Amino acid sequence: MKLADFQDDFIHALYADDGSLARQPGFRVYRNTVIKGCVDALQANYPTVERLVGEAWFRAAATIHARATPPTDARLLDYGRHFADFLDTFEPARELPYLADIARLDRYWIESHTALDEAVLDAADIAGPGPDTVWLPHPATRWAWFEAQPIFSIWHANREELAVDDELPWTGEGALLTRYDGQVRWTAISRGTCTFLDACAAGQPLAAAAQVMLLDDPDVEIAPMLTTLLAMGAFVSTSP
Amino acid sequence: MTNGAGLGLKAQHYEDALACAADGLWFEVHPENYMVDGGPRLAWLDAIRARHPLSLHGVSLSLAADAPPDPVHLQRLATLVARTEPMLVSEHLAWSAWRDHYYPDLLPFVRNDEALKRIADNVQRTQDALRRRIAVENPTHYMVLDGHEWSEVDFLAELARRTGCGLLLDVNNVHISARNLGFDAPTYLDAFPVDAVMEIHLAGHSEDPELGAALLVDSHDAPVADEVWSLYRRVIERSGPRPTLIERDDRLPGFGELMDERDRAQAILDERTAHA
Numbered sequence: 001m002k003l004a005d006f007q008d009d010f011i012h013a014l015y016a017d018d019g020s021l022a023r024q025p026g027f028r029v030y031r032n033t034v035i036k037g038c039v040d041a042l043q044a045n046y047p048t049v050e051r052l053v054g055e056a057w058f059r060a061a062a063t064i065h066a067r068a069t070p071p072t073d074a075r076l077l078d079y080g081r082h083f084a085d086f087l088d089t090f091e092p093a094r095e096l097p098y099l100a101d102i103a104r105l106d107r108y109w110i111e112s113h114t115a116l117d118e119a120v121l122d123a124a125d126i127a128g129p130g131p132d133t134v135w136l137p138h139p140a141t142r143w144a145w146f147e148a149q150p151i152f153s154i155w156h157a158n159r160e161e162l163a164v165d166d167e168l169p170w171t172g173e174g175a176l177l178t179r180y181d182g183q184v185r186w187t188a189i190s191r192g193t194c195t196f197l198d199a200c201a202a203g204q205p206l207a208a209a210a211q212v213m214l215l216d217d218p219d220v221e222i223a224p225m226l227t228t229l230l231a232m233g234a235f236v237s238t239s240p
Numbered sequence: 241m242t243n244g245a246g247l248g249l250k251a252q253h254y255e256d257a258l259a260c261a262a263d264g265l266w267f268e269v270h271p272e273n274y275m276v277d278g279g280p281r282l283a284w285l286d287a288i289r290a291r292h293p294l295s296l297h298g299v300s301l302s303l304a305a306d307a308p309p310d311p312v313h314l315q316r317l318a319t320l321v322a323r324t325e326p327m328l329v330s331e332h333l334a335w336s337a338w339r340d341h342y343y344p345d346l347l348p349f350v351r352n353d354e355a356l357k358r359i360a361d362n363v364q365r366t367q368d369a370l371r372r373r374i375a376v377e378n379p380t381h382y383m384v385l386d387g388h389e390w391s392e393v394d395f396l397a398e399l400a401r402r403t404g405c406g407l408l409l410d411v412n413n414v415h416i417s418a419r420n421l422g423f424d425a426p427t428y429l430d431a432f433p434v435d436a437v438m439e440i441h442l443a444g445h446s447e448d449p450e451l452g453a454a455l456l457v458d459s460h461d462a463p464v465a466d467e468v469w470s471l472y473r474r475v476i477e478r479s480g481p482r483p484t485l486i487e488r489d490d491r492l493p494g495f496g497e498l499m500d501e502r503d504r505a506q507a508i509l510d511e512r513t514a515h516a
Binding site: 001002003004006007010011014021024025026027028029030033034037038041070071072073074075076077112113114115116117118139140179182183 | 272273275276277278279280281282283299300304305306313335336337338339340341342343344345347348349350354355358381382383384387420448450451455457
């Protein structure tokens, strides 16, 4: 038998569970190992989702996803690119409408954790930024605005293994993740701050980015916002 | 190159690994876990590398697939090799990537002339891209496949002859495969081309939950079994000292317990060196 045909048959047997290969008892070891490898990777990559649903529920859902969507990359830290979208449409997750967005923040954590090493823009290094100054987000900076639910509060409480506040207001929230001294850090941010970071990422100078932000969210105070972003290490250094 | 005994590096043991100063100690990692753009993982690996020799043991080049190794993946590996200057780079006689998907396991193939030609070509491409010799590991077997034209030992010896690659002899894999397929492990090991062996792996295994001792699984979740230690002594007696790794990936004990197993391998190596 040709090698390529053997491989096609083997993969078919792994996922379709039939054919002569699948009849040998030892074949089960391969099938179990492949799926376990995928599920273990998802469990490692989505710890906050797991904490919300429990290990048994998580592994059952992850198994369904792993069987439908095998990895396309040997770097399993990267596995789960489609997991949040899967949770969005996964019927048993319907009672937890925030679960997919929690998965998106877990994914941001990995992206931040593994992003390129670059110096951060330090408040001490800045000599009076002008309106034309361009500050670009650091490669490890991630942010998102969640319109309908307090995704950040749910995520960070579970990520830090804290109890979620019973009185949690059910409103939209923004999340910012950065990496500083090799550690991923996070904080809540306003919708305007997300808009501001979007504009900075598009290469807009500070004055223009602030204008776009104020059109979207007139309540943001620029100076404290910049202080927070700099303290978090959200921008890449402008020094050559 | 060290002829000492090493340990698989686990994130939980980074601090202990960094601090440990045992003679001959080295560490092995899966390069796939460090193929990232930046961040603390690479910083940790650099710190370990500054203290100890390092071995990169790949699980995903998919040498036994009917396709060349993914050039992007190979480039990432070359970048990591250039960064860490490892004492050894190894891979498996198995496949795990096929038609744009990755299957996290080491899958079998039929040892015929076509496969040998393809795998030799894949090993050669890898060695050319990395500009170094790699070691190829004997896999664990769970199934009888029809159509083999080569014994595994002859296949590996011929692969080493054609490509100049080295071999990684996993003694636990031989023990498991011998039990699962019904061949004699000492006979296999006595025929193994030990001159090409660049590294030896030792690990624990477990019994299949349904079939028990009739099907052993390479689970890396237990201490090295007594039978495997005896086989290891037999190999070292014949080959002389070789860098030896204790692999443990699941049900991780403390660092000290793993070091005890590692020291046991080191003692066997030292004893063999003394009798050389």
